[in-house]
Amino acid sequence: MPTPTKGPRLGGGPAHERLMLANLAQSLFEHRRITTTVTKAKRLRPFAERLVTFAKRGDLASRRRVLGVIHDKTVVHELFTEIAPAVSQRDGGYTRITKIGPRKGDNAPMAVIELVLEPVSPKQATVAEAENATRRAGASAAPAAAAEAPAEDSTVEDAAAETTTEAPAEAGTTEATVTAEGDAEKA
Known part of the structure; x- marks a missing residue:
């Protein structure tokens, strides 16, 4: 896991932050894109990309490690069988963050974080x-x-x-x- 940042956590203590990031990652893998605040999206990116890297390995130890974070077996199965093969040619950068307008209620800056599942073009590389x-x-x-x-x-x-x-x-x-x-x- 990435090194936790110093200072205030998202939503309170470190345990709550871990659970929140796990839930965000689960939703991201389940729906392929989610809308959240910019701060949460920036904190979710390395967390989710690390889980995708484990899924690309595809072995039992990696599956158990991901299951330790995401407790829904159907989402983990989807991550290993659908998402990991789709990004197998990528060396990283499995997610994309796009900023959108502020939230209407509290004017919080919002962003869409999505999985990049398009194949890598050798010409672009x-x-x-x-x-x-x-x-x-x-x-x-x-x-x-x-x-x-x-x-x-x-x-x-x-x-x-x-x-x-x-x-x-x-x-x-x-x-x-x-x-x-x-x-x-x-x-």
Whole structure:
């Protein structure tokens, strides 16, 4: 379990907080999405994701550990048989918190916490890795890119020079060679 926060707990003592988080997690797994306050949603996220990680393991010890937290066997069965296989390709981030407007009665900030059951797209993962690499490289990537650009131009010129040396061997291809050189210069 995540390390409990210091200071005031949700709704009172630590035992009440544990029971409240267990009930919220049970409702989340049962309904796939719930509406609660932002504070409770933020506290529920690591708790629920840890239970999903246990469910992904799928062994008996993990099932018993989850049953120690969630006492409804049907919800635990659903977690192990439906939710865990749906998120088996994910390395984390099984939940999504979306803030909505304040509650009408007491103006408390509300949020929807839901399970992310969509399959992971390999393209999105590659794009995210590329963006992270670009951020890490920072300003050093710009001078390197500028240094590579003239090198590409010289390879085009070398290719054009090779076509001109091969072209005089055949008399009918000189016009094609001139056109190829013109295209290479335009590029």
